[in-house]
Amino acid sequence: MSGKKRPKKNYVETDPDVRLMLEVREDSAAAFEELVSRYQTRLINVLNHLVNKRDLAEDLAQEVFMRVYRSRKRYEPGAKFSTWLFTIANNVASNARRSLSRRKEVNVMSRSSGELRAYPLATMAEAASGLMPTRQLDKLERAEIVRLAMETLNERQRMALLLSKFEGMSYQDIADSMDLSVPAIKSLLSRARVNLKSVLEPYMSAGNISMKSPVPEESELSEAKELAE
Amino acid sequence: MMDGHSTTRSPVNAISSDEHDELVAYLDGELDEASCARLEAQLLEDEALQMKLNELSKVWDMLDSLPKVAATADFTKSTMEMAVVSTKRESTGNSGKRLWPVRILLLCAAVLLGFFASRWMQQDDDRMLVEDFAVIENLDLYRVGGSIEFLEELDEQGLFTRGQNRE
Numbered sequence: 001m002s003g004k005k006r007p008k009k010n011y012v013e014t015d016p017d018v019r020l021m022l023e024v025r026e027d028s029a030a031a032f033e034e035l036v037s038r039y040q041t042r043l044i045n046v047l048n049h050l051v052n053k054r055d056l057a058e059d060l061a062q063e064v065f066m067r068v069y070r071s072r073k074r075y076e077p078g079a080k081f082s083t084w085l086f087t088i089a090n091n092v093a094s095n096a097r098r099s100l101s102r103r104k105e106v107n108v109m110s111r112s113s114g115e116l117r118a119y120p121l122a123t124m125a126e127a128a129s130g131l132m133p134t135r136q137l138d139k140l141e142r143a144e145i146v147r148l149a150m151e152t153l154n155e156r157q158r159m160a161l162l163l164s165k166f167e168g169m170s171y172q173d174i175a176d177s178m179d180l181s182v183p184a185i186k187s188l189l190s191r192a193r194v195n196l197k198s199v200l201e202p203y204m205s206a207g208n209i210s211m212k213s214p215v216p217e218e219s220e221l222s223e224a225k226e227l228a229e
Numbered sequence: 230m231m232d233g234h235s236t237t238r239s240p241v242n243a244i245s246s247d248e249h250d251e252l253v254a255y256l257d258g259e260l261d262e263a264s265c266a267r268l269e270a271q272l273l274e275d276e277a278l279q280m281k282l283n284e285l286s287k288v289w290d291m292l293d294s295l296p297k298v299a300a301t302a303d304f305t306k307s308t309m310e311m312a313v314v315s316t317k318r319e320s321t322g323n324s325g326k327r328l329w330p331v332r333i334l335l336l337c338a339a340v341l342l343g344f345f346a347s348r349w350m351q352q353d354d355d356r357m358l359v360e361d362f363a364v365i366e367n368l369d370l371y372r373v374g375g376s377i378e379f380l381e382e383l384d385e386q387g388l389f390t391r392g393q394n395r396e
Contacts, residue, residue, distance in 0.1 A: 032309070032312060036304075040304055143296050186254055189257065193289065196291075201284070
């Protein structure tokens with residue numbers, strides 16, 4: 001694990017999932033099943049938001065669990081179990097996204113997958129232009145808008161945001177999971193929220209939709225610079 | 230961090246990135262007590278800052294509308310099956326690893342066997358040379374002699390023994 005080392009005793013005492021993982025280390029199938037059961041939905045949701053394809057998210061979640069299982073003999077409790085799990089998830093998702101973009105399928109897949117494809121960008125643009133009657137957008141549309149807004153974030157911003165929002169992780173835990181410093185995470189999350197706000201602002205104020213272009217290039221550059229430092 | 234005496238800002242976007250970081254950290258509960266108290270005091274006086282905080286908070290709440298998915302019914306079962314397969318592979322791999330010392334010993338034995346066999350064959354050649362030394366030594370004479378029968382006739386006539394007696 002990366003990040004600051006804390007006394008391992010703390011995690012064994014304070015994190016029941018670490019204790020389960022120690023049982024997995026001793027080849028307890030029941031303990032592994034319990035961990036899978038506890039984390040499967042959380043993991044699939046985070047991965048689904050990262051790759052925008054449910055089937056792939058499940059496959060990747062299984063890959064994450066298998067990596068956990070295969071490395072059980074070398075496991076040492078140097079962090080919370082969830083932090084370790086999402087470190088692996090981050091790596092698996094990054095690899096998957098890289099291979100997807102190599103095959104140049106990522107855009108096709110993200111548009112054609114899921115239940116929300118009845119709301120393509122063209123429909124939203126029409127709504128935003130005022131051609132459609134002004135109305136309150138329904139739940140599915142709202143979800144699709146937020147999902148598309150999330151897509152405008154870069155991979156790191158999205159991962160940090162998901163871990164913070166849906167996993168309730170502290171900056172320190174996110175930093176450990178993503179192998180970054182706490183100030184870098186603070187900056188990453190701040191930029192992610194500012195970027196999301198700039199995309200969602202028209203919708204928030206008027207109830208209409210207006211999808212702006214992805215994150216400004218200047219912002220990306222300054223973020224990369226900060227992370228490099 | 231920011232000018233605490235101003236009550237309004239124009240334009241609202243004039244909030245710096247450091248201020249954004251602070252507001253986000255405040256919403257995430259990541260500010261220490263002193264920074265928290267300082268920011269809250271500033272929020273009381275700065276409407277623009279309050280507005281920014283509200284906007285950021287709304288954006289955060291909007292993420293709740295992201296679709297949630299559940300694992301398929303057989304996810305746990307299929308993951309456990311994969312774990313079982315992995316365990317079997319591990320044990321096969323481990324037994325392969327356990328065979329390595331045996332393989333190395335067999336290889337060493339084969340090398341030693343080859344070495345001694347080649348030495349024995351070499352010694353066998355030497356032994357033949359020693360046994361035939363007398364013939365080799367007189368090979369030129371034997372060539373002049375022509376055939377074995379002729380030499381045997383000469384031997385019967387005492388040609389070779391006469392020479393030895395003279396010596």
